[in-house]
Amino acid sequence: MELVFNDTKKARLDNFASENLEDFTRSQIQKFIKDENILVNGETATKAGMKLKHGDKITLVIPEEKPMKAVPQDIPLDVIYEDEDVLVVNKPQGMVVHPAAGHRDGTLVNAILYHSKINDDDMVRPGIVHRIDKDTSGLLMVAKNDLAKRSLMKQLKEKTNLREYVAIVHGGFEESKGKINAPLGRSKYDRKKQAVVDDGRNAVTHFEVLEQFENYSLLKLKLETGRTHQIRVHMQYIGHPVAGDPLYGPKNTLEGNGQFLHAKTLGFEHPRTHEWMQFSVEPPKIFLDTLKELRG
Secondary structure, eight states: OEEEOOOSSOEEHHHHHHHHOTTSOHHHHHHHHHTTOEEETTEEOOOTTOEEOTTOEEEEOOOOOOOOOOOOOOOOOOEEEEOSSEEEEEEOTTOOSSOBTTBSSSSHHHHHHHHSOOOOSOSSSTTBSOOOOTTOEEEEEEESSHHHHHHHHHHHHHTOSEEEEEEEEESOOSSSEEEEEOOEEEOSSOTTOEEEOTTSBOOEEEEEEEEEOSSEEEEEEEESSOOTTHHHHHHHHTTOOBTTOTTTSOSSSOOSSSOOEEEEEEEEEOTTTOOEEEEEOOOOHHHHHHHHHHHO
C-alpha cells in the first residue's frame, strides 16, 4: 500500500498514516512503524513522529498472516453444471468467493467444499480460477482437480473463454457499442479502489447497449481481460458508472443490494473432452424487478 504526502505543510508520519489508512488504528500504525513495516521514500521509518514533507511516498508493508484453511459448510449452492472435472455455480449477490481477512467463512468456497470433492493443494481457494465481486451475482467455473485447473487457467490467460455480463449503468449512449482499453492498477489516492493508471495492467472491456431508459441504460459487457473491479472501474472511467455501485458510483442511484452487475454467460472448453461448454443464467429478482420499473 502506498500513499503520497501532498500537503505543503509538514506533518507527523503516524498522524498522516492514521488519517489515510482507515482500516488501521493509530496504535496499529505505531506498531507497524516500530516493527519496521512502514517505509518513507523506500527507507525504513523508525520514528512515529517523523516529519513528512511534500512529495514523500509512504509505503505500508503488511506482515503476511498465517494461511487459513477453508472448511466445508452446509450453505445452499446453486449448481448449474457438474461432472468429475468442473463445477459451474451461480453465485448470489452478497456472497464472498473465498475466505480472507474479514470473511473467514460463509463463502462460496466453504459451500463448494461441502457440496463437492475438490482436489487442490490451495487450502484457502481450492478450485477457484477466477472471481467475481461480493455484490456481483452470476456464473463461476470451478476446477475440481489439477487437470481442470491447469486447463481453465490457461484459457483465462489466453483469453479463449467467454465471460459476458449484463449491467444497469447511469446515463444514455449515442453509440450502440464500444471498446474500453484502459490499464488498471491500485488507486494512488484510495487503496480500496482500482483506477485507470498509466503504469497499470492491460485491461479491455467491450460493451453493447441493449436498452436505454430515462437516466439509465442496460448493457451487455464482454471481458477480454479479468482485472479486479474491471467493469466497475471502466464504466466509471467513461462516465457511466454501474448503478448501485457503492465504491465507484454516485450516491444518487438505484436502490438495490449493491451494484447492478451480473455475470450472465460463461463459456469454456472442457478440460478433458475439449467440448465447448456454454451456460447462461438470468439476473437475480431485484435486477429484473428494477428493469421492469425502468421500462415502465
